[in-house]
Amino acid sequence: MPQKLTTLILTLLLTTIVCNAITTSEEYEEGDEGDNDPPQQSSEEEEPILYHEEDITEAPKTPEREKFLKRVQGHGIYHSLQSILETLDQDEYRDKKEVRQLISSYQNDCSDGHIDVPPKYNKTGLWPFIVIEGVQTSGKLTVSRRVTEILQADFLTTPPDCLFHLRPTFEALNGTLRSLYYSLCMYALANQAMKRLRIRAVVANRYWHSQAAFGLAVAEISENMQLPPDSILYKWPEDLLKPDLSFYLQYSHNKPGPKAPSNVKAMTRKFRDRMGNQYLRFPDTVRVSESHIFEDVSKITMLTSRKFPDFYGSLGGKH
Numbered sequence: 001m002p003q004k005l006t007t008l009i010l011t012l013l014l015t016t017i018v019c020n021a022i023t024t025s026e027e028y029e030e031g032d033e034g035d036n037d038p039p040q041q042s043s044e045e046e047e048p049i050l051y052h053e054e055d056i057t058e059a060p061k062t063p064e065r066e067k068f069l070k071r072v073q074g075h076g077i078y079h080s081l082q083s084i085l086e087t088l089d090q091d092e093y094r095d096k097k098e099v100r101q102l103i104s105s106y107q108n109d110c111s112d113g114h115i116d117v118p119p120k121y122n123k124t125g126l127w128p129f130i131v132i133e134g135v136q137t138s139g140k141l142t143v144s145r146r147v148t149e150i151l152q153a154d155f156l157t158t159p160p161d162c163l164f165h166l167r168p169t170f171e172a173l174n175g176t177l178r179s180l181y182y183s184l185c186m187y188a189l190a191n192q193a194m195k196r197l198r199i200r201a202v203v204a205n206r207y208w209h210s211q212a213a214f215g216l217a218v219a220e221i222s223e224n225m226q227l228p229p230d231s232i233l234y235k236w237p238e239d240l241l242k243p244d245l246s247f248y249l250q251y252s253h254n255k256p257g258p259k260a261p262s263n264v265k266a267m268t269r270k271f272r273d274r275m276g277n278q279y280l281r282f283p284d285t286v287r288v289s290e291s292h293i294f295e296d297v298s299k300i301t302m303l304t305s306r307k308f309p310d311f312y313g314s315l316g317g318k319h
Helices: 003-021 053-057 063-073 081-088 097-110 140-151 167-173 175-196 208-222 269-279 293-307 309-317
Strands: 129-133 154-157 202-205 245-249 286-288
Touching: 063 208, 081 097, 081 175, 097 167, 097 175, 129 140, 129 208, 129 293, 140 154, 140 202, 140 293, 154 175, 167 175, 175 202, 175 208, 208 269, 245 293, 286 293, 293 309
Parallel strands: 129 202, 129 245, 154 202, 245 286
Antiparallel strands: none
16 A cells, blocks of 8 residues: 555544544434334244245245235335335325325436436446445444545435435335335435446445345344345345445444434344344445444455555545
């Protein structure tokens, strides 16, 4: 790594530490308003149902399999834009004011006037698309912002700007419509990321893994089910822009981290553990389990520099 680049990274990290030492604790209070408590589990003692892969993926499409997939999708686990739009177009949702607003905003503000599937892979060459995931209070928002500063990248978060104004509306609805809103947000964020990747790197705080981990953890409780580790439900959607690097900040009860703000319902420790177990099953996700937020930042920037040396070289050449 060039000496100028090394100096740049160390300077930025030291500046971050000094600034945070004098910042009020409110900056570290991270909570995901979209990560409300799941339904209460009423049958914790029941024997979980193990769904085998052939039960949910192989033909013929039995009524039992379709019913199960519909229940899973109801928790926000969708694997294509088409499945999201088809659900929104069902009789029970199609004519709702909120749904019409959502489709209109996605089409006009997030997709340049048309509904289109974004490319699955970042083909810009130089600029990486990096995603940082984690459960509530894992520090992902703070880490994402620090990594964005170091990489001189654009910062995106869920929900993206083009759909953020609808968040209070769908937060109040809960259930399937709320899950559909957050699922469509993934594709809106992908569209924004592709535009920005033409000129610089992009760091996103929360993406598809967050939505899926939450939904699978809720389904584990509500459906009293367990899935095999290689289930298709853990695989990346067939038509969603895939990150070049995806980091999971592993939650630890002993790791010092931010507190959820008072206006956000905190997740229970047990549910955070459930979500963490789901995160660990996603392929192509780099686990980061350092003892402090600043060590997380350092590890993420180091791993990014190894995978994208040309990108790091371009940063060093500017200073």
